[in-house]
Every structure is written in structure tokens, then in C-alpha cells.
Amino acid sequence: MRICNGRAGSIGDWVFRISLVFFAFLCGIAWYTRIINMWAMKNLGDTFLRKDINTRQIVLGSFWREEREQNVDGRFAVIHFLADGRMEHPLYCFSIQANNRYLITRATVQRIHRGKRSSSDICSWAGHIAECDLDVHAMKEFKISTTPNVEDAMLVTPEAPLREPRHPMVVCMAPMYIYTDWEILVTGIELWLAMGATKIVVPVQSASTATYRILQEYEKKGIVIIRHWPKWPILSDTNPNGLVLSRGIEESHVNCLFFVKPWADIAVFSDIDDFLLPLDPAKAAPGDNLKILRNLFAEHPRAGSLLFEHRDVQFVPPNRDGEQSLANFNFEFLRNSKNKMNCNVWRMKTRVVVNASRVDSVNMHETGIHRFGYVQTRVPCRQAHFYHLRHSHNTVPSPAPINMSPVADLLNKQWSNRVQEFGSLKNEVLNKTSTEYLEDFDRCMGAINDEHWTTKVSRCLTPHVCFSRLRREVDCVAVASDYEFYRSGKGYFMNAINVRVQKSETNCESPVPQFISGNHYFAP
Structure with a gap:
């Protein structure tokens, strides 16, 4: 009996001690929140956050696969898009069958220079091609999505082949x-x-x-x-x-x-x-x-x-x-x-x-x-x-x-x-033709090439990261466009719209497109 009473007292002591510690912890949190700015607490929480923006695909074109290039029967289309080369880009294709139900297939996606140039954070974006296996009745259009759900799918109309002689x-x-x-x-x-x-x-x-x-x-x-x-x-x-x-x-x-x-x-x-x-x-x-x-x-x-x-x-x-x-x-x-x-x-x-x-x-x-x-x-x-x-x-x-x-x-x-x-x-x-404006670009490209020998490169090898100091006093035209985006699952598709030729910006530059249409409150 004495042993049982001793055990009960010991358990009660431990419950009291744990409760006391928990109460002290709650009091500490209450005191901390009263004297510490809420943003400071948020900053602590930010330590555990990570970015997950998912796939973002800029569609550059879509084309029907030529029958003479196929070694199997069927209807195929190719989506050409630009995206971050450091991640995978799932793409699903939806085409209407004769029974009015969707044929859903996962596209084969390849980076256009996989195996030829490694993926890095220097030139981190690259072109990809995705080949869709479609129903044979898909003649004009089909849908694509980053998920297998048709609710997330965007309509695609491939470019009609040009009527040209061979x-x-x-x-x-x-x-x-x-x-x-x-x-x-x-x-x-x-x-x-x-x-x-x-x-x-x-x-x-x-x-x-x-x-x-x-x-x-x-x-x-x-x-x-x-x-x-x-x-x-x-x-x-x-x-x-x-x-x-x-x-x-x-x-x-x-x-x-x-x-x-x-x-x-x-x-x-x-x-x-x-x-x-x-x-x-x-x-x-x-x-x-x-x-x-x-x-x-x-x-x-x-x-x-x-x-x-x-x-x-x-x-x-x-x-x-x-x-x-x-x-x-x-x-x-x-x-x-x-x-x-x-x-x-x-x-x-x-x-x-x-x-x-x-x-x-x-x-x-x-x-x-x-x-x-x-x-x-x-x-x-x-x-x-x-x-x-x-x-x-x-x-x-x-x-x-x-x-x-x-x-x-x-x-x-x-x-x-x-x-x-x-x-x-x-x-x-x-x-009058002048090539003087290219001198700054040449020096810029040479400097980036030299950086490769140090294994630490500050920018991608592209003139878009260079600056030309020479003002080109020449009348120029530029191709301008707007963009629309489509939120698909947690990813995005982006398309150029309203493509036009207009007077260029300063130094014969083309304007940067703006998003004017989208189906979600998050921008890509």
C-alpha cells in the first residue's frame, strides 16, 4: 500500500513539474509577444520558408508533326517553349476522341540541348520541345496542362503548315x-x-x-x-x-x-x-x-x-x-x-x-x-x-x-x-552602315568569355546583359507584343499576342512585353 502511495505521489510530482514548465513556457511566449514586434516573429518563421513557384513555360510555337517523320501511326504535335532548364516541366495533352471523351497523354519533354550543354544558374533558361500523342481526330486544336486534370488545361492551336512547293x-x-x-x-x-x-x-x-x-x-x-x-x-x-x-x-x-x-x-x-x-x-x-x-x-x-x-x-x-x-x-x-x-x-x-x-x-x-x-x-x-x-x-x-x-x-x-x-x-x-555600336558588345562578350577561366561567371553570354554607350541615330523598327498567361495547376503557360511591327525604342531596341491578360491573381 505504501509502495502504491509512493508511486502515485511520484507521478503527481512529475505532472506538477511538467505543468509548471509548460505554464512557464506559455507565460514566456505571452511575454515575448507583448514586447516583441510581430514582424520579428515573422522573420523567425521566414527561416523555414522556401520558394516553390513551379513550372513557367513561355510558348514559342506549336506545330503538327509531319507524317513522313513518324515511325508509328497516330497524330502528333510539338510544343516549343522556353523555361528554366534546372527543373523538370510536366506537360499533359488532351484531345477529343470520337466518343467525345478526352484522350489524356503525358508529353515527352526534352531540353533542346540536353547532353550538349549542362544546366547551370548562369544561362538558366533554355528552349524545350514537348511531343504530344493525340487522338487521330485532332485536326485543328487540343489542350495542354501541367496536371492530368482537364480543368487546368489551356487550348492550343498549332500553326498551320505553310503552303509551299518542296x-x-x-x-x-x-x-x-x-x-x-x-x-x-x-x-x-x-x-x-x-x-x-x-x-x-x-x-x-x-x-x-x-x-x-x-x-x-x-x-x-x-x-x-x-x-x-x-x-x-x-x-x-x-x-x-x-x-x-x-x-x-x-x-x-x-x-x-x-x-x-x-x-x-x-x-x-x-x-x-x-x-x-x-x-x-x-x-x-x-x-x-x-x-x-x-x-x-x-x-x-x-x-x-x-x-x-x-x-x-x-x-x-x-x-x-x-x-x-x-x-x-x-x-x-x-x-x-x-x-x-x-x-x-x-x-x-x-x-x-x-x-x-x-x-x-x-x-x-x-x-x-x-x-x-x-x-x-x-x-x-x-x-x-x-x-x-x-x-x-x-x-x-x-x-x-x-x-x-x-x-x-x-x-x-x-x-x-x-x-x-x-x-x-x-x-x-x-x-549609312555603321558597326561602331558593336564594339561595346564585342568587349562585353570578350569579358564574359574571360570570366569562364575563373569558373565564376557574372552573367549569361548574351548581348541582352551588355550596354552599348553609342546612340544609334538611325530610324529603326521593332517587333513588339503583349502577353497573356494561363495558370495551370501551380504552373503557368504564357503566349505572345498582338504581335506587331512599330517604331523602335531608343538605340534601335525592341520594347519589353507586358502582361495584359491572365486567369489568376498571381502573375507568373
Whole structure:
């Protein structure tokens, strides 16, 4: 009995002690909240919080998959979008079946340069492609969502394929940003046409008015297709324009690839000042590039893409004294290009040519996603290479002599006929080409490259993070747009709307888009 009473007393003592401690703890909290600011308590709580904003996908385009590219029956579509490359991006596709119920499939999502360039927080945003397996009756539209719930789905209408005859060789140019050098533009277009291209796709973000009008004239003749390439919107916590490598050239190239797939056999991806020419330009003849590429693909039947080295070429710009117009422009300046880098130096960065049906992504200087087991094939410099006529190449290292006079003769003859088709524009005085504004960009890019050797890089390698001190006193136009967003689950889709061409901002810059429509109170 005595033992039981002792145990009961001991338990009671412990209950009292614990209650006393708990009471003291409550009194302490009450006292703390009376004398401590509520925000201080919140600051303590912030220690345990973490950010979870989920997927945000800027839709750059949507396209139907060509039947000749399929090895299984069905209906497929590709969504091309921009998103943070450090996270996964789930995407579900909804298409109406014959029984009026939704077929729900999860899309296959791939970063366009996965395996070619690692994901980091330097250039953290990148292009992705998502392939949707749809019902065979999906002919015009379908829905996409970040969850398998149709309530979260957004309607998508893929771009209708352009009605074009089959083209043996199409050129996809890099996007134009603050571009004013109309002389090199004309040189590039005319040279590719002379060498066998039948269609040239030019994405434009901003350019001088003269440059854009010249492009429009080429478009009227069925030679050029202008694709609008506006800036991307600034999100609540990040600016994708400064986080995508090299101003989104890769994203633009992939977009162009899917655009031309329905009617292109060979697609060439190039800068405006890069050209494919025979090893000896003195022997250049009309259609040579098409012959070179067809022979290489025949030599490498498993090649989905060809990687060409490019060689810097001595560049002496045209005479820019006096008034400049299309009527008095010619290609005599090419005769002054006496040297190119020889093929004995280290491998240079490459340019890409693809069989359009065998490849799904292009990584600027190499290819990414191949289809059906096709592979990337390097072409030795001694067999063929690109010529790079950059504004800063007054001299080139390791020179090899070249004779560009036959190329100049070929282009002058072709231009004498073409210029007559430009109507009143041919006699108008155009802006004087200046490349001085590129000097700050060149220094900026060089500084970022130098940072890579320190393993600590301050910014992505893209001119959107650079500042040009030179004011460009040239009339310019720019592609502007607005954006709408759709909240899907905890993620977002964003679409460009009201895309238009208007007068540019200061320094020939394109305006940053604004969100004008959305289905949620949280902005992306």
C-alpha cells in the first residue's frame, strides 16, 4: 500500500513539474509577444520558408508533326517553349476522341540541348520541345496542362503548315537584333541564292527601317519569309531575356526548323555574315552549295546533320562615302578579301546543316536531338567550310590566299537584274552602315568569355546583359507584343499576342512585353 502511495505521489510530482514548465513556457511566449514586434516573429518563421513557384513555360510555337517523320501511326504535335532548364516541366495533352471523351497523354519533354550543354544558374533558361500523342481526330486544336486534370488545361492551336512547293535548300538565319548593316544583309541573301538556296527565313526583333523594307521587298518576291521574334516578358522574379544563351539563337533555330520541316529537304542554320562557299572561291558556280551538301549527305547516309567549321575571312567593307542606295550598291568590295584562315589551325566553332526530317533541335554550333538513329557528322575543313565575313576581320591569323573576284562577278551580274525589281526603293538614300555600336558588345562578350577561366561567371553570354554607350541615330523598327498567361495547376503557360511591327525604342531596341491578360491573381 505504501509502495502504491509512493508511486502515485511520484507521478503527481512529475505532472506538477511538467505543468509548471509548460505554464512557464506559455507565460514566456505571452511575454515575448507583448514586447516583441510581430514582424520579428515573422522573420523567425521566414527561416523555414522556401520558394516553390513551379513550372513557367513561355510558348514559342506549336506545330503538327509531319507524317513522313513518324515511325508509328497516330497524330502528333510539338510544343516549343522556353523555361528554366534546372527543373523538370510536366506537360499533359488532351484531345477529343470520337466518343467525345478526352484522350489524356503525358508529353515527352526534352531540353533542346540536353547532353550538349549542362544546366547551370548562369544561362538558366533554355528552349524545350514537348511531343504530344493525340487522338487521330485532332485536326485543328487540343489542350495542354501541367496536371492530368482537364480543368487546368489551356487550348492550343498549332500553326498551320505553310503552303509551299518542296524546297531543296532553305536557310534559317539568326534573329536580327538592333541590325542596321543592310549591305551585309543583301550580300548574304544574294550569295545564298546564287549558291542554290530557294528560300531564306529571317527572324526579326529590331532593325533599321531600311533593312526591314529591303526584307519586305524580298518577301514580296517569294525569296524571304520574315518571322517576328519579340522579346520575352519579365516575370515576377526573373528576366528570361538575360538568361538565355546568345539572345535565343538556338531557340530561334529550333522554331525555324519546325516551321520549314513540311516543305524543306535541307535546312542550313547560319548568321547573316556566314556563308558556305567552295574551298576555292575562284571556282564558285551557281548552285554549288546544294551540290556540296547533297554529295556530303550521299557520302554519309546515316548523317542527320553536318557540322562545318567556319573560317574567318579578311573583310574590307564597301565604300561608304557619299549617298548610299540599292541602285549604286555592288559587290566590288569582295575583291578586297584576299585571305582566309587556313585549315591547319585548331578546330573552330561550327555551323550546322541538317536533313530537316532527321533532326528536332539545333544548338547553334552543333545539333541536339536526332531521330531514328541518325547522327551528327563532322565535315573536315579541308573538304568544305563556311566563310565568316565579320565586321572586325580587317586581318586574319594564319592566312591562306583566296580570290573572291569570281564570286563578286557572279553576284554583280545577279544583282543587276534583281535591283530592277525593287521599284522606287532602289533609288532611295539609305542609312549609312555603321558597326561602331558593336564594339561595346564585342568587349562585353570578350569579358564574359574571360570570366569562364575563373569558373565564376557574372552573367549569361548574351548581348541582352551588355550596354552599348553609342546612340544609334538611325530610324529603326521593332517587333513588339503583349502577353497573356494561363495558370495551370501551380504552373503557368504564357503566349505572345498582338504581335506587331512599330517604331523602335531608343538605340534601335525592341520594347519589353507586358502582361495584359491572365486567369489568376498571381502573375507568373
